[in-house]
Amino acid sequence: MSACRLSACIIAFNEADRIGDCIASLAFCDEVVVVDSYSTDSTVEIAQKMGARVLQRPFEGFRSQKQFAVEQAAHDWVLCLDADERVGDELRTAIEAERARGFDGAGGYRFARLSDYFGKFLRHGNAYPDRVLRLFDRRRGGWRGKREVHEAASVDGTVRTLRGDLIHYPYRSLEQQLLKTQRYAQMMAEHDFARGKRATLAKLVLAPAWRFWRGYVLRGGFLDGWHGLVYAYVRANYVRQKTVMLWLLQNSQNVTTSRS
Template sequence: MSACIITFNEADRIGDCLASLAFCDEVVVIDSHSTDATRQIAAAAGARVIERAFDGFRSQKAFAVAQAQHDWVLCLDADERVSPALLEAIRAEQARGFPEAAGYRFSRLSEYFGRFLRHGNAYPDRVLRLFDRRRGGWRGTREIHEAASVDGVVRTLPGDLIHYPYRSLEQQLSKTQRYARMMAEDDFARGKRATLAMLVLAPAWRFWRGYVLRLGFLDGWHGLVYAYVRANYVRQKTIMLWMLQNGRPVQG
């Protein structure tokens, strides 16, 4: 089994990610010309490091999968780690030869400024990351919020993929604004359009669904802040789409 990771300036996080993948037969790291020690740390840990200019999240991950030496691949981001429970589940399936499945999904548990979020829109956040590349992969054309898919049965494994998505609130806000622009541009190119009702209701619904209906309030103030920031992401994306369809620029 091969592990595939894409990186850019992840020197502070790549070591822990790689340590959690020690059970894999090989680790492939596709690095987008980092200016820190990411490549050196990865190589020292035994990973095969390839430099490649970044041309989109989906494309970069698809390239990583294509470089793997094994058909079964486990795809992670540098801010993710395989938990002991998930490791046990993966190894059990591997020992059985991954029977009757084209891929496996599992829950992603995100740390948010000192607390793991176990409710709301943050959890269980199931992702398909372990799959037979002969039967699928990072397909489609959308480069943002990319997702793998396979032709065949997808099973759910116990255990969590541990996620450390944000170094600071400022970094989160900057990241969500960039993603909002990319999503708005993608939606616009696909012919999607915003309405005045969406401008008002979409952010409110995202907050209500996550914080109230999905019990985000049980995560304390961390859940409240997370729900607000995610609602703001929807607001930014919808406003940017509105601007684009009215011929206005969204960035200078």
């Protein structure tokens, strides 16, 4: 059985400091497609210099941006990454082994994502293994659904789990993390509100506490030291923000300042 052709798909915006390492980790793929949202730094130049095919598209949401990238790929088997991710050596070996077998019988593959958090890789709590489906046959699935944040790919058919990690460098600073989580909280609150979901007083009080307890205590986040403590606290705060924003929306209040 001959090896399948494989396209790598990346979405990016102002990732000049990270796009190079991402593309370098995809050297085993037959092509790299980068969908850029009109970066104002040197993201595009770096990607093109490294041999990627770069397309420009206004950002309308994470899910739709990733699905657009998949649709532009030259090959049906696609490997999807964000610019802050890299394929680890063990994962690359596992992917190449499956590819050599023609991805026999599978519709897609999931694998663990290992995140760096201020100089330490988190290996416990809600942060790991954080398995994601990123390698799949686009003829059998893709980035489906309507949710544009916390998006997930899905396929029809068998999904297998591969050894190795997708290495993730999600935050450049605490400030960036806080701004990012606030943006995600707003997007999720608006999505939930549009679907008819409503917050309750119990959720306002209990949901953030449960997120912290589950990740830090039940799933062993404390084993990651102070890094695990800060991570669990910030993630619990995300749940608080999302629930508060949903509460405000259902009570006809603004969650952002209108811009004229």
